[in-house]
Amino acid sequence: xxxxxxxxxxxxxxxxxxxxxxxxLCLWALYNLILFVIELIRALKSFFKGQSFFAEFPEDIxxxxxxxxxxxxxxxxxAISLGSPTITIENASFNIPQTNLNVxxxxxxxxxxxxxxxxxxx
Amino acid sequence: MSLLMGENDKRIFIAFLMLxxxxxxxxxxxxxxxxxxxxxxxxxxxxxxxxxxxxxxxxTERAFRRLAIKKSNRLFFKQSIIxxxxxxxxAIIYLIHSAITKNWMPNLFDxxxxxxxxxxxxxxxxxxxxxxNFFGMRIIGAWPPLLNTPHWEATAWASYIIFPCLVVGGxxxxxxxxAHIARTFRxxxxxxxxxxxxxxxxxxxxxxxxxSNNNITNLNA
Numbered sequence: 001x002x003x004x005x006x007x008x009x010x011x012x013x014x015x016x017x018x019x020x021x022x023x024x025l026c027l028w029a030l031y032n033l034i035l036f037v038i039e040l041i042r043a044l045k046s047f048f049k050g051q052s053f054f055a056e057f058p059e060d061i062x063x064x065x066x067x068x069x070x071x072x073x074x075x076x077x078x079a080i081s082l083g084s085p086t087i088t089i090e091n092a093s094f095n096i097p098q099t100n101l102n103v104x105x106x107x108x109x110x111x112x113x114x115x116x117x118x119x120x121x122x
Numbered sequence: 123m124s125l126l127m128g129e130n131d132k133r134i135f136i137a138f139l140m141l142x143x144x145x146x147x148x149x150x151x152x153x154x155x156x157x158x159x160x161x162x163x164x165x166x167x168x169x170x171x172x173x174x175x176x177x178x179x180x181x182t183e184r185a186f187r188r189l190a191i192k193k194s195n196r197l198f199f200k201q202s203i204i205x206x207x208x209x210x211x212x213a214i215i216y217l218i219h220s221a222i223t224k225n226w227m228p229n230l231f232d233x234x235x236x237x238x239x240x241x242x243x244x245x246x247x248x249x250x251x252x253x254x255n256f257f258g259m260r261i262i263g264a265w266p267p268l269l270n271t272p273h274w275e276a277t278a279w280a281s282y283i284i285f286p287c288l289v290v291g292g293x294x295x296x297x298x299x300x301a302h303i304a305r306t307f308r309x310x311x312x313x314x315x316x317x318x319x320x321x322x323x324x325x326x327x328x329x330x331x332x333x334s335n336n337n338i339t340n341l342n343a
Contacts, residue, residue, distance in 0.1 A: 008143065012149030027301045032198060036206065039199035054196065059189055063177035070177075 134256055156300075163301040164308035166197065175316065183313045190309040198302040205294030212287035219280035230285050233270040236278045238285035244270035 046055040127135065170193045174180045180189055220226045233239040245266040254263030 004147075007150040008146050009150075010153060011146030012147065014149045014153035015146065025296070025299065025303075028303055029296065032202070032295075032299050032302060035195055036199055036202060043199070054200070057192065059174050059179050059187065063173040063179045066177035066179065067173060084174055 131256070135259075137260075138256075160300065160304040162219065166301070167305050167308045167312060169196070170194070170197065171312075181317070183317060186316060187309060188312045190313070191306070194302060194305045194309060197305070198298055201301060202295050202298035202303040205291045205298060208287050208291035208294065210289060212284045215280055215287070218308050219284075230281050232278075235275055236281060238278065238281040239270065240275045240278050241272045241282070242270070243268070243272060 043053050047053045163165045167190060171180070171186065171190055174189060175186070180186045216228075219228065229237050231237045231239050233242070233244050247266050247271040250260055251265055252261050252264040255261075275293075
């Protein structure tokens with residue numbers, strides 16, 4: 001019943017506001033008409049300059065460069081870390097005395113060393 | 123004036139009330155659908171701005187807004203160009219037809235000779251016999267007589283092309299406009315919040331920030 005009343009109330013609000021919304025939409029459509037002409041001129045200008053009809057924004061070109069460099073660096077780091085002693089750590093060949101001994105609730109637990117620990121050790 | 127209603131009046135009153143409620147409920151649902159569609163249209167801003175925010179090319183509210191509006195405008199141009207081409211096509215047909223017939227003001231709604239409505243069913247709502255008086259109000263009380271049955275008219279060929287083109291092109295343009303409005307609101311909202319959220323909670327940056335190295339180094343997990 002509450003949902004029904006809410007829907008009814010919303011409908012009333014939408015109907016009452018619809019003339020204002022329509023006026024707003026019409027004004028925006030008129031503004032967009034000007035925008036369309038401006039964009040068309042811009043696109044034609046770019047086309048006759050020998051570029052693509054929709055030339056990329058300089059910010060996009062810069063972002064693509066940065067992201068591709070980051071991606072390459074990420075892949076390199078991944079390759080380095082895969083080739084590092086991590087594999088031997090995974091195979092449980094790390095030094096037991098180097099492990100951290102945590103005492104919580106009087107129950108000793110072992111935590112495995114991280115890559116950073118291994119790097120620091122070296 | 124007596125306020126007592128007869129049986130017939132009561133029935134009409136109940137039907138009128140139900141129709142009234144139904145109209146509001148339907149309007150509510152239409153509004154809800156439009157709202158959801160606009161939300162979906164607004165999500166395009168995230169796609170447009172993802173790379174520049176993730177690469178930290180854009181770092182201020184103002185720069186974000188400026189670039190996002192530029193991109194949104196271009197997207198509007200791309201989305202509305204087909205609608206415009208359809209409208210231009212309709213205008214060309216109108217010019218050709220008017221040049222041939224020398225009639226520069228064709229009536230698109232004429233149901234006898236040259237309008238699009240020749241191929242539609244039409245009822246005569248001007249007939250006074252179909253209306254009844256209800257509490258001083260003049261409301262429709264009977265099905266109106268048929269005015270026109272669908273038939274082809276050779277002289278209305280231009281209307282058969284121009285009218286659908288105008289409707290399709292116009293609706294296309296209005297939908298693109300609606301999407302542009304939705305994106306503009308989203309841009310203003312995002313520009314105020316995007317640089318205040320930590321990267322790992324930021325939907326725009328999420329994904330590219332997901333460094334696979336973390337999974338390798340985090341052996342404690």
